[in-house]
Amino acid sequence: MKIGLDVMGSDFAPDAVIEGAVDFLQKLSVDEKLVLIGDEGSIYRKLNEMQIEPSRFNIIHTTQVIEMADHPAKAFSQKKDSSIAVGYRMLKSGTLDGFCSAGNTGAMLVGASYTVNVIPGVFRPALITILPCVDNRDSVILDVGLNPDCKPDVLLQYGILGSIYAKYVLRIDNPSVGLLNIGEEDTKGTPSVKAAYELMKEHPGLNFAGNIEGNALFRENMTDVIVCDGFVGNIILKQAEAFHYIYKSRNLKDTYFDRLDFENVGGTPIVGINANVVIGHGVSKRRAIKNMILQTRAVVHANLAQKIKEAI
Amino acid sequence: MKIGLDVMGSDFAPDAVIEGAVDFLQKLSVDEKLVLIGDEGSIYRKLNEMQIEPSRFNIIHTTQVIEMADHPAKAFSQKKDSSIAVGYRMLKSGTLDGFCSAGNTGAMLVGASYTVNVIPGVFRPALITILPCVDNRDSVILDVGLNPDCKPDVLLQYGILGSIYAKYVLRIDNPSVGLLNIGEEDTKGTPSVKAAYELMKEHPGLNFAGNIEGNALFRENMTDVIVCDGFVGNIILKQAEAFHYIYKSRNLKDTYFDRLDFENVGGTPIVGINANVVIGHGVSKRRAIKNMILQTRAVVHANLAQKIKEAI
Numbered sequence: 326m327k328i329g330l331d332v333m334g335s336d337f338a339p340d341a342v343i344e345g346a347v348d349f350l351q352k353l354s355v356d357e358k359l360v361l362i363g364d365e366g367s368i369y370r371k372l373n374e375m376q377i378e379p380s381r382f383n384i385i386h387t388t389q390v391i392e393m394a395d396h397p398a399k400a401f402s403q404k405k406d407s408s409i410a411v412g413y414r415m416l417k418s419g420t421l422d423g424f425c426s427a428g429n430t431g432a433m434l435v436g437a438s439y440t441v442n443v444i445p446g447v448f449r450p451a452l453i454t455i456l457p458c459v460d461n462r463d464s465v466i467l468d469v470g471l472n473p474d475c476k477p478d479v480l481l482q483y484g485i486l487g488s489i490y491a492k493y494v495l496r497i498d499n500p501s502v503g504l505l506n507i508g509e510e511d512t513k514g515t516p517s518v519k520a521a522y523e524l525m526k527e528h529p530g531l532n533f534a535g536n537i538e539g540n541a542l543f544r545e546n547m548t549d550v551i552v553c554d555g556f557v558g559n560i561i562l563k564q565a566e567a568f569h570y571i572y573k574s575r576n577l578k579d580t581y582f583d584r585l586d587f588e589n590v591g592g593t594p595i596v597g598i599n600a601n602v603v604i605g606h607g608v609s610k611r612r613a614i615k616n617m618i619l620q621t622r623a624v625v626h627a628n629l630a631q632k633i634k635e636a637i
Numbered sequence: 638m639k640i641g642l643d644v645m646g647s648d649f650a651p652d653a654v655i656e657g658a659v660d661f662l663q664k665l666s667v668d669e670k671l672v673l674i675g676d677e678g679s680i681y682r683k684l685n686e687m688q689i690e691p692s693r694f695n696i697i698h699t700t701q702v703i704e705m706a707d708h709p710a711k712a713f714s715q716k717k718d719s720s721i722a723v724g725y726r727m728l729k730s731g732t733l734d735g736f737c738s739a740g741n742t743g744a745m746l747v748g749a750s751y752t753v754n755v756i757p758g759v760f761r762p763a764l765i766t767i768l769p770c771v772d773n774r775d776s777v778i779l780d781v782g783l784n785p786d787c788k789p790d791v792l793l794q795y796g797i798l799g800s801i802y803a804k805y806v807l808r809i810d811n812p813s814v815g816l817l818n819i820g821e822e823d824t825k826g827t828p829s830v831k832a833a834y835e836l837m838k839e840h841p842g843l844n845f846a847g848n849i850e851g852n853a854l855f856r857e858n859m860t861d862v863i864v865c866d867g868f869v870g871n872i873i874l875k876q877a878e879a880f881h882y883i884y885k886s887r888n889l890k891d892t893y894f895d896r897l898d899f900e901n902v903g904g905t906p907i908v909g910i911n912a913n914v915v916i917g918h919g920v921s922k923r924r925a926i927k928n929m930i931l932q933t934r935a936v937v938h939a940n941l942a943q944k945i946k947e948a949i
Contacts, residue, residue: 515786571894577894
């Protein structure tokens with residue numbers, strides 16, 4: 326099994342990315358290989374400095390970099406020898422089983438749509454992420470930023486995609502699905518959310534738990550899957566980031582609040598495309614990169630893209 | 638100056654409400670009077686028990702109660718001698734300068750629209766609330782639940798209403814206004830938010846600071862006013878409630894996280910109607926009630942409804 330890592334992505338690339346890759350080696354099984362994609366000069370220099378034998382990785386040399394500020398679609402099509410473009414081509418050809426990057430998010434999304442493509446039957450892919458629950462469970466929430474406006478059938482399908490993720494990646498049996506809303510009653514919310522409620526209620530394959538309100542997030546009564554549009558999901562995620570930041574700045578110590586650190590989660594998988602892809606935070610450092618690779622492996626092990634193809 | 642208090646509203650009414658009213662007495666100026674509206678038997682019994690002279694209040698006896706589970710519009714029109722209906726009539730006639738209740742929110746909103754009415758020129762009233770900032774400032778966010786779907790001109794106007802609130806109630810000079818969005822760039826967000834960005838940017842009366850992301854909430858870079866639709870605002874507020882709950886349950890101690898307690902804020906004013914009205918949380922106890930009355934007084938002192946009338 327081969328996982329591709331974009332060595333040139335993240336504000337702290339390539340060094341922090343290579344450090345994270347080296348840390349991941351401890352978790353590597355014999356049948357697994359991590360493929361470092363990026364400038365080989367930088368890679369050899371850094372590995373030498375860390376006294377790591379380069380043969381422990383596969384190394385694919387690339388000559389271009391999609392910068393954080395680059396226009397995603399333009400950069401993706403013009404920089405054909407960038408680490409992101411090369412990674413996607415390897416993914417598409419089957420040379421890689423999964424690919425992850427903490428680089429230009431837009432370019433990663435362009436690659437997802439134009440190189441590996443959306444799974445037929447999927448209306449809109451989504452970004453899915455883990456919300457750590459105070460009772461030590463992990464829930465997933467989607468979408469967290471791809472589709473700010475969602476039609477009811479898209480929200481319904483997010484419930485299905487999220488359930489598949491929870492079942493095969495998090496190994497939660499018959500995951501409960503909540504529709505994020507501003508009240509528990511089915512008369513609450515936007516027209517789209519109200520219509521989604523009706524669709525989800527009627528769907529036989531969904532363990533629908535009804536509406537879930539904002540004060541249930543992160544708590545004992547949080548469902549295994551939370552469905553919302555990408556605008557709301559993005560705000561929720563970033564608000565949690567804000568509280569984690571405040572928690573740290575106040576010098577508080579707590580094992581739960583520590584879990585809110587995005588570095589522990591590592592990355593955000595794209596669900597609904599024909600391959601296993603995980604996007605990391607642009608400010609990822611060593612630990613976040615290691616966790617992003619671990620998460621990519623978990624998605625590959627679960628055979629997520631294939632499971633979704635079979636279900637849709 | 639007379640403030641009306643619905644003694645029958647809140648899950649812990651009437652006792653907790655009367656306790657909060659008694660606590661408020663310490664803050665009362667000579668030219669102010671608190672008007673207790675509700676069952677006089679309960680009021681006299683409780684005041685007697687607390688050894689408080691009833692003449693320190695004005696007491697208006699009512700014989701009906703709008704219950705939390707009642708249908709708002711139906712209950713409001715049928716229970717004409719309920720504390721909420723009577724309070725609104727007194728407000729309309731000018732007998733009261735402000736009115737607050739932690740009772741049936743829907744009925745409070747019905748009263749706002751049908752008894753005191755929306756200010757001409759206001760597209761949609763909003764619920765506004767305070768977000769405590771880690772640097773000890775207070776910001777305001779609106780809407781937090783009245784209008785889940787907002788058109789661009791409504792969002793623009795929320796920027797104006799929020800600025801008036803920040804200026805006259807919180808006494809912030811030239812308050813900065815941020816539009817909540819999922820990225821800083823003006824190309825981000827839903828069509829409605831993108832259009833609102835253009836409107837706000839062009840509006841001469843607004844100190845517009847551009848888009849503000851979720852990770853700036855509660856933090857040093859939070860604007861004085863945050864504009865969003867009622868769906869997103871409601872989720873933000875309740876997510877903060879969830880984190881405050883978790884903070885308490887983990888036995889952490891921190892002066893900032895203590896400020897997140899809704900009981901310290903007390904209530905949510907309705908802006909954009911012809912009167913000063915504050916709605917409290919249904920689970921309000923003694924301290925929350927006292928703070929709701931204090932907030933109502935602040936709104937009355939600022940002459941908020943009149944200030945909005947003049948500005949719109």
